[in-house]
Amino acid sequence: MAPVSTGCGAFLRGNDVILPDSGDFSLPETLDCGQAFRWKRLPDGGFFGVARGRACHIAQTAGEIRILGGAEDFEAVWRGYFDLDRDYGEVKRRLSSDPVLARAVAYAPGVRVLRQEPWEALCSFIISQNNNVPRIKGIVERLCAAFGEPLGEGVHAFPSPERLAALEPDDLAPIRAGFRARYLVDAARKAASGEVDLPALAHLPLEEARGELRKITGVGAKVAECALLYGCGRVECVPIDVWVRRVLDRLYPDGLPACARGVEGLAQQYLFHAARTCPGFLPGEAAQSSDGR
């Protein structure tokens, strides 16, 4: 069987793309760790999701991950989306020279940081503020169903900035986003007009990129950092929410260790996930038992 692409170890079997299990990619750990909000567990244990206007069914068995739907979508979307050209084994070895990070990595070694679209990541994390994961998912789902382009079979793309820019906050009432509705409309108008140049954020100097995002009402330091990390591939960015705040206060009072330099955002994801879901990871705190579907 011919490789569908060089570098990431994928090959084609029939119409599916196969990723041999490297130990560096767990579907639940990656898709259900609070970084993306459109992935649903399927009865067969796999996941279904939509990104960049394409739907995807992905399944994991003992020895491999199977991406259904063909090599074209894989090359166009999923290879980049799942960050398959980054060597997470190497990243994890580096991070594991620190004892706390080593624990976080060992707890969930299949966590990857997804490379989402800037606009979707921005909206998702505007919605996330003072909110919980199950409800964030519900709001995003209703937003897509109401305003996203139909892709067939009841599936919808994430709505474009242009589409949302034409709305008033009240038009978003059915989404039940609460006070965040006007933030979404403001973001849409600034993105659609080019007042905030989202595609430029991937290569702008960090402070400038942060400043651009914070022109949007409802985008503060944390949401801006999320948009940059999850939406713009800026893996040095560290969103500091309540969980990461606790990790830093209690375990890294002097900041993240030197081994995380340049990939602080990836380190953050392992730490965030462990702090939230691994009992006893945070001293003097019970982790959440579960969240969401």
Place this chain on the structure above:
DNA sequence: AACCAGGCGCATA
């Protein structure tokens, strides 16, 4: 029935 949820804007000192 309060309290919380991957925060932010605004007022006040």
Place this chain on the structure above:
DNA sequence: TATGCGCATGGT
């Protein structure tokens, strides 16, 4: 610069 409060909504 630094706190404190209200905010829509829904689940414990």
